Amino acid sequence: MPEINIILGPPGTGKTENLLRIVDRELKEKTADSNEIGFFSFTTKATNEARDRAKAKFSLTDDDLPYFCTLHAFGKRQLGMAKTEIMNPKDYKSFSAESGVDLEFVTQDWEDTGIITTDNKLLKEITKCRNQCMELEKFYNKNNFNFNWYELLRAYRALEDYKHNNNKHDFTDMLSLWIETGPTPKLEVVFIDEAQDLTNLQWEMCSKIWKNAKRVYISGDDDQAIFRWAGASIEHFINMEGNVTILNQSYRCPRAVHRIADSIVKRIDNRRDKEWLPRSARGIAELHAYPDPIDLSIGKWLVLAPCGYMLNEIEENLRQQGLAYKKNNKLPIKKEILSAIDAWKKLNEGEELSYDEVSYIYSYLPTKTGVERGYKNLNTLNEDKMYDFEELTMHHGLRAYGMPWDVVFDKIGNRNIEYIQSLEKVNKTLSFDPLINLSTIHMAKGGECDNVMLFTDLSRANREEMEINPDDTNRVFYVGATRAKEQLHIVEPQNYGGFKI
Numbered sequence: 001m002p003e004i005n006i007i008l009g010p011p012g013t014g015k016t017e018n019l020l021r022i023v024d025r026e027l028k029e030k031t032a033d034s035n036e037i038g039f040f041s042f043t044t045k046a047t048n049e050a051r052d053r054a055k056a057k058f059s060l061t062d063d064d065l066p067y068f069c070t071l072h073a074f075g076k077r078q079l080g081m082a083k084t085e086i087m088n089p090k091d092y093k094s095f096s097a098e099s100g101v102d103l104e105f106v107t108q109d110w111e112d113t114g115i116i117t118t119d120n121k122l123l124k125e126i127t128k129c130r131n132q133c134m135e136l137e138k139f140y141n142k143n144n145f146n147f148n149w150y151e152l153l154r155a156y157r158a159l160e161d162y163k164h165n166n167n168k169h170d171f172t173d174m175l176s177l178w179i180e181t182g183p184t185p186k187l188e189v190v191f192i193d194e195a196q197d198l199t200n201l202q203w204e205m206c207s208k209i210w211k212n213a214k215r216v217y218i219s220g221d222d223d224q225a226i227f228r229w230a231g232a233s234i235e236h237f238i239n240m241e242g243n244v245t246i247l248n249q250s251y252r253c254p255r256a257v258h259r260i261a262d263s264i265v266k267r268i269d270n271r272r273d274k275e276w277l278p279r280s281a282r283g284i285a286e287l288h289a290y291p292d293p294i295d296l297s298i299g300k301w302l303v304l305a306p307c308g309y310m311l312n313e314i315e316e317n318l319r320q321q322g323l324a325y326k327k328n329n330k331l332p333i334k335k336e337i338l339s340a341i342d343a344w345k346k347l348n349e350g351e352e353l354s355y356d357e358v359s360y361i362y363s364y365l366p367t368k369t370g371v372e373r374g375y376k377n378l379n380t381l382n383e384d385k386m387y388d389f390e391e392l393t394m395h396h397g398l399r400a401y402g403m404p405w406d407v408v409f410d411k412i413g414n415r416n417i418e419y420i421q422s423l424e425k426v427n428k429t430l431s432f433d434p435l436i437n438l439s440t441i442h443m444a445k446g447g448e449c450d451n452v453m454l455f456t457d458l459s460r461a462n463r464e465e466m467e468i469n470p471d472d473t474n475r476v477f478y479v480g481a482t483r484a485k486e487q488l489h490i491v492e493p494q495n496y497g498g499f500k501i
Contacts, residue, residue, distance in 0.1 A: 004242030011482035012252025131231030195220035254283025302449035322422035372397035
């Protein structure tokens with residue numbers, strides 16, 4: 001049996017950084033070769049950071065560090081699966097048509113967490129059941145579902161038949177198949193980051209990976225475990241035995257934020273006891289009856305809510321004010337559209353454009369009325385030249401002239417046009433990096449920001465979950481509050497039955 005080391009890291013205490021120091025030590029002291037170290041995490045962010053740091057410090061390549069990856073990527077690689085063998089959105093659409101199982105969308109976070117999300121409640125629960133390593137009927141009987149057993153069984157059988165008939169596998173299959181038949185590489189040292197988010201199936205996988213290792217380092221924080229909805233086994237991490245180390249100094253949360261966070265975390269009954277210290281700065285933590293007094297136009301902001309729809313009203317306010325923002329780290333309007341508008345305005349003001357700027361414009365101009373047919377592929381342009389209106393009109397098919405961008409680019413949509421016009425009134429250019437990010441608490445996990453605005457409303461499903469397991473709801477708001485580096489602004493529930501802080 002390997003030596004098991006459990007490293008508990010409250011918010012901002014540098015869990016991943018601590019693991020990276022241990023990786024550095026192992027490589028520096030040559031207690032293990034680089035291809036004998038496994039670094040696995042719930043997300044690619046941590047594994048990429050560990051790999052890049054080791055490459056830079058020890059002059060290594062990706063080939064030297066083959067086992068720095070997420071668990072689902074490891075399973076796929078060890079089994080030698082091609083991406084064409086994995087279920088994709090087109091496959092799920094075909095499955096829905098063949099089986100009659102209603103399905104609007106399925107998203108697979110291939111690049112990051114490996115989580116499958118879907119609007120179909122049956123497939124969602126089937127995936128959760130498999131990740132929890134439970135028999136389907138036992139899983140059904142354990143939960144109070146609003147659908148009958150035969151609906152669930154029919155959907156399960158239909159999906160398994162589709163995968164079998166089409167030689168396809170989903171993300172969960174990759175883990176199960178590797179546990180059953182996959183080869184185990186010879187690893188001396190194994191690192192597991194974000195361990196609180198692992199499912200029972202992933203824990204089985206980890207046990208197989210480190211079976212013959214000498215040392216195992218498992219890092220996480222059960223108080224920040226907010227992925228039970230995806231099948232995470234929080235209790236497994238809480239009950240795990242090993243040599244325990246607690247990282248007790250936060251480099252993120254100031255004292256005012258720490259006091260709020262501490263009041264929330266003490267409501268969690270089933271947890272590992274751990275004390276942690278804030279940084280010395282006082283910080284600000286304020287409670288607001290309504291969001292209106294909070295000025296989002298100054299500084300960097302992370303606006304958090306338990307559910308995405310709870311951000312809709314503030315999103316509309318930002319649009320009306322002409323404030324730039326992201327939603328779940330994505331721009332609400334494609335950056336290429338904003339670049340095309342900026343370039344079009346420059347062109348109309350007599351400036352010359354680069355090849356890239358012309359490409360932005362041409363990609364959004366309509367054929368015939370905007371650009372002559374045959375010119376949108378830019379084959380007549382030279383990437384090293386600059387182009388003015390006359391050159392583009394005479395030799396490169398440009399037909400639109402002198403018209404405002406909201407007329408020329410006719411496929412943007414009225415809602416986005418109105419928002420862009422508001423942005424123009426506030427900003428001199430449309431090329432900027434927004435300082436406001438609207439996000440669900442789950443999507444913001446692992447992130448941080450100078451200023452955090454936290455909505456405390458709960459959906460009806462959230463309220464029902466809180467009645468059954470208040471620990472999980474407390475964990476969600478603990479994570480939300482502890483994203484703040486300077487200021488935390490808590491908005492009281494706008495509807496009945498919200499979370500009280």
